[in-house]
Amino acid sequence: MLAIIGAVLFGLALILDLADANLGDTVTASTIVTAGLLCVALHLAGVGARARTGGGWSLRSRR
Template sequence: MLAIVAAVIFGLALIFDLTDLSLGEVFDGGTLLTAGLLCVALHLAGVGAGARGRSFNWRRTRSR
């Protein structure tokens, strides 16, 4: 899920960069790029996939 969010954020950052658009002082291409990298790092660290993986392992061990 975080990888999809990161892809959307990277897409917005690219559009902002190509059009030289910025939403005030806070949200520009660099800020969105940093947010996208944070989402990718969290995805690679395994954040957001824990609950689904544990329930699958529980069902598999119970069926033996």
């Protein structure tokens, strides 16, 4: 999920950079790229991963 958010932020930063758009002094293309890198780093660190429990169906439970 965080990787998808990071990809969306990278796409938004690319569009802003190509259009030479300015959203103010605090929100720039480099700020959005930094937020995207943060999301990807958190994804790679395992933050936000689903907890995998053994409650699912399997073939071994039918025996």
